[in-house]
Every structure is written in C-alpha cells, then in structure tokens.
Amino acid sequence: MKSFSKTFCKILSALIILAALNIRFICACLYYNGYINVLLPSVCKTCEIICYLLIIYINFFPTLSIRKTSTMRNKILSDGTSLLQIFLATTVIEIICCIAALLTAIPDHVEPGFGYPLVWIRYLLLALLVELILFWNGIIRVYLTSVQLGIKWRIIGAVCGWIPFVQIYALCKIIRITSNEVIYENEKYMLNRIRAENQECHTRYPILLVHGVFFRDFRFFNYWGRIPAELIRNGASLFYGCQQSAASVAKCGEELTERIKQIVQETGCEKVNIIAHSKGGLDSRYAISSCGASEYVASLTTINTPHRGCIFADYLLDKIPDAVCEKVAVKYNAALALLGDSRPDFMEAVQDLTASSCSRLDTLLPDVPSVYYQSVGSKMNEAFSGRFPLNMSYPMVKHFDGANDGLVSVDSMKWGSSFTCLTVPSGRGISHGDMIDLNRENISGFDVREFYVNLVHDLKEKGF
Numbered sequence: 001m002k003s004f005s006k007t008f009c010k011i012l013s014a015l016i017i018l019a020a021l022n023i024r025f026i027c028a029c030l031y032y033n034g035y036i037n038v039l040l041p042s043v044c045k046t047c048e049i050i051c052y053l054l055i056i057y058i059n060f061f062p063t064l065s066i067r068k069t070s071t072m073r074n075k076i077l078s079d080g081t082s083l084l085q086i087f088l089a090t091t092v093i094e095i096i097c098c099i100a101a102l103l104t105a106i107p108d109h110v111e112p113g114f115g116y117p118l119v120w121i122r123y124l125l126l127a128l129l130v131e132l133i134l135f136w137n138g139i140i141r142v143y144l145t146s147v148q149l150g151i152k153w154r155i156i157g158a159v160c161g162w163i164p165f166v167q168i169y170a171l172c173k174i175i176r177i178t179s180n181e182v183i184y185e186n187e188k189y190m191l192n193r194i195r196a197e198n199q200e201c202h203t204r205y206p207i208l209l210v211h212g213v214f215f216r217d218f219r220f221f222n223y224w225g226r227i228p229a230e231l232i233r234n235g236a237s238l239f240y241g242c243q244q245s246a247a248s249v250a251k252c253g254e255e256l257t258e259r260i261k262q263i264v265q266e267t268g269c270e271k272v273n274i275i276a277h278s279k280g281g282l283d284s285r286y287a288i289s290s291c292g293a294s295e296y297v298a299s300l301t302t303i304n305t306p307h308r309g310c311i312f313a314d315y316l317l318d319k320i321p322d323a324v325c326e327k328v329a330v331k332y333n334a335a336l337a338l339l340g341d342s343r344p345d346f347m348e349a350v351q352d353l354t355a356s357s358c359s360r361l362d363t364l365l366p367d368v369p370s371v372y373y374q375s376v377g378s379k380m381n382e383a384f385s386g387r388f389p390l391n392m393s394y395p396m397v398k399h400f401d402g403a404n405d406g407l408v409s410v411d412s413m414k415w416g417s418s419f420t421c422l423t424v425p426s427g428r429g430i431s432h433g434d435m436i437d438l439n440r441e442n443i444s445g446f447d448v449r450e451f452y453v454n455l456v457h458d459l460k461e462k463g464f
Contacts, residue, residue: 080141212278225437281305
C-alpha cells in the first residue's frame with residue numbers, strides 16, 4: 001500500500017510539472033486554432049504561478065511528503081531517486097510534445113506581441129530549465145548519499161551523460177541501483193525499529209572485533225563496514241582489537257592480550273567475546289593459549305581465518321627471489337608505519353600465514369576448555385565474482401588449496417566446535433572482503449549485517 005502511495009505521488013509530481021510547462025502553450029494552441037474564443041491570460045498566469053510554486057516544493061519533497069520514514073541519508077537518497085524518475089518520465093513526454101508541436105501547422109492569424117513562435121521558444125527554454133533543475137537536484141543527492149552506486153557507476157554516469165541514447169541506459173541503471181538500495185535500507189530500518197526493545201545483541205560480555213592483516217582500526221574508516229553500527233543498534237557493546245596491521249602472530253597476540261586486560265579493567269566486564277577476521281583469528285588464538293588471555297575470554301568466533309595456512313603463500317615465498325621480497329617489504333613497512341604501526345614487519349606477517357607456519361602454530365596453540373570456539377567461512381563461486389584483487393588471486397588459491405574466498409581455502413577456515421560455510425547459489429559467491437562488509441555492498445542472497453546480528457544473538461542465547 002505504501003509503495004502504491006509513493007508511486008501515485010511521483011506520477012502526480014510529474015503531472016504537475018507537465019502542467020506548469022504546458023498550460024500556457026496549450027491555451028495558446030487552442031486559441032490560435034479556434035477551439036476557444038477568448039484567451040484568459042490572468043487565469044493562465046495564476047495557474048502557472050501555482051504550478052511553479054509546486055515545482056519548487058517538488059524539488060524539496062519529490063513524493064509530496066515531508067514525513068521521515070528512514071534515516072536522513074536514505075531519505076535524501078530516496079528523494080534523489082524520485083527526482084531522477086520524475087525527470088526521466090517528464091523528459092520523454094516533453095520530447096513527444098515537441099515532436100507533436102513541430103508537426104502542428106502555425107496559423108496565419110497570429111496577434112502581435114503574443115505570437116506562436118514566441119510561445120514555442122519560451123516553452124523550450126522553460127522546459128529545459130525545469131528539467132535541468134530536476135536532473136541536477138536528483139543526481140547530486142544520489143551521488144552524495146548512495147553506497148551501492150560505487151565508483152564504477154558514478155564514473156559511467158558522468159561519462160555516458162554526454163553520449164546520446166547511452167545516457168538513458170546509464171540513468172535507468174543508476175535509478176534501478178538506488179531504488180533497490182532505498183527499499184533495502186528502509187526494510188532494514190523498519191526491522192531494527194520493530195526489534196529495538198528486544199536488544200537482540202545485548203550479550204553478557206562485550207564484543208571485541210579483531211581485524212586481519214594489513215588493516216588497522218581507524219576512526220573514520222571502519223574495517224567492519226556497516227556491521228558495528230548494526231550491532232550497536234541492536235544492543236551490542238563493542239570494542240576493537242587495535243593491534244598492529246603487519247606483525248607476527250606472536251606480537252599481535254601479545255598486543256591483543258594487553259587490550260583485553262585493558263577493556264576488562266576499565267569496564268569491569270570480567271570477559272569478552274572475540275569475533276576475529278582472517279589473521280585476527282590466529283592472533284586471538286595466540287593471545288588465549290600463550291599469553292594468558294584465556295581467563296578473560298568467554299568465546300572466540302573466527303571469520304575466514306587461515307587456521308591451516310595457505311599453501312599458495314608457501315609457493316609464492318619459495319618462488320619469489322629474496323631481493324624482490326625485501327623491496328616489497330620495505331615499501332609496505334614504510335606505508336604501514338605512516339598508517340600507525342609502531343613496528344611493522346611485512347615478511348613476518350606473511351610468513352605466519354603459510355601452511356607450514358600454521359601447522360607449527362596449531363601444535364603450540366591448543367584450545368582452552370573454558371573458551372567456546374567456533375568458526376565461520378565463505379567461498380566464491382567464480383573468479384570474476386569478487387572485487388580486485390581477490391578476483392586475481394582466486395584461481396591461484398583454488399589451484400593449490402581448493403574452494404576458497406579469494407585468499408583462504410574453506411578447509412583452512414574450519415576450527416572449533418562448529419563451522420558454518422556461507423555462499424550464495426548464483427555465480428557471485430561471498431569473498432574474503434564481503435565477510436567484513438569491506439565494499440559496503442548489498443549482496444543478493446546474503447545480508448552481512450543481519451548475519452552478524454544473528455551471530456551475536458546466538459552468543460547471547462548461549463549465555464556469553
């Protein structure tokens with residue numbers, strides 16, 4: 001019902017715009033062609049003014065409503081999409097009207113000062129102005145607020161906007177992407193409102209999110225994408241690991257232990273539930289088994305962690321000359337130091353992800369009985385379903401390790417009392433980056449935010 005109401009309002013908005021553009025032109029055509037005997041300029045002028053005021057209103061509220069139904073960002077995106085839809089519909093109708101007008105014979109009896117040609121020129125200029133305002137108002141809103149549009153379609157839209165006919169295809173694609181995003185986010189918003197009182201993610205112990213290799217926990221770019229905000233909306237108490245991005249498992253494990261003790265001391269929470277992605281899972285296991293963090297950890301959930309390492313990493317390190325490895329390491333270490341690492345060591349981090357190194361770690365890091373261990377993994381279905389560079393690494397990992405997420409094999413991800421493997425039936429699959437919402441992408445068949453809400457809710461149900 002709400003969807004029908006919104007569609008009706010868009011149609012009404014389009015009709016108002018068309019009426020504003022055509023009312024005087026239609027009156028003039030009827031008058032000059034003898035269908036009406038008296039032209040009433042005051043009436044036409046009054047109607048025009050009312051319609052123009054409505055056009056201004058439509059540019060602020062395209063669906064003729066000021067009621068807030070979702071987040072402010074999604075409201076702006078929804079309005080921008082509506083403006084583009086109205087622009088597309090009215091432009092097509094205006095083009096048809098122009099063609100029809102050109103085929104209409106200009107009568108001989110044209111009164112001085114109010115000629116048919118002047119009406120025609122005025123009509124074209126006014127139509128162009130109104131449509132340009134609608135388009136730029138809509139496209140700016142969409143470009144500034146859409147997450148799903150990405151850089152790709154923003155560039156395509158900007159380039160194709162100057163190519164006749166192709167621009168229509170690009171605009172339709174942009175409208176489709178943003179419309180789906182609006183619907184998706186509205187449903188998510190309403191779901192969270194409905195279950196707000198339930199505090200689905202209010203666990204006994206707070207959640208500690210531990211990042212993977214070559215990333216850090218930044219204030220303005222969250223490693224976990226939209227996941228933390230979703231968990232907090234549903235009652236979770238969150239902290240971050242803040243360990244170095246490029247260091248050995250042992251060093252990161254020691255840093256995590258200090259971080260866990262700090263959280264326990266400052267909050268009095270006694271323990272934490274760790275959710276760790278990629279190498280962060282190995283760092284967490286080291287902290288629990290070798291650094292004395294076990295008494296402060298209730299559970300460990302690893303996400304796409306290479307518990308048994310990556311065979312392809314052994315192969316690469318064996319084949320690439322040491323001199324090349326050293327040059328790459330120097331450049332990476334310099335970049336990672338600028339990002340905040342105090343003692344970055346690219347080679348240590350990479351070597352600890354090899355199958356041979358993880359095999360040694362597994363013997364040194366036995367599970368602690370008092371800690372609940374579980375693991376989650378995912379897999380891509382084909383190379384081109386992942387974003388760069390995972391689409392490039394997928395075939396190599398598949399050759400050496402089998403089914404994988406672009407970096408880690410499914411077999412290597414398994415650890416603990418339970419293992420969940422995620423994918424989608426279509427060609428896309430779920431990559432290593434998708435599991436932390438790295439690209440902020442809404443994947444058909446996999447709601448990453450809802451997955452984490454259910455994951456933390458399950459910890460709550462288990463008493464953690």
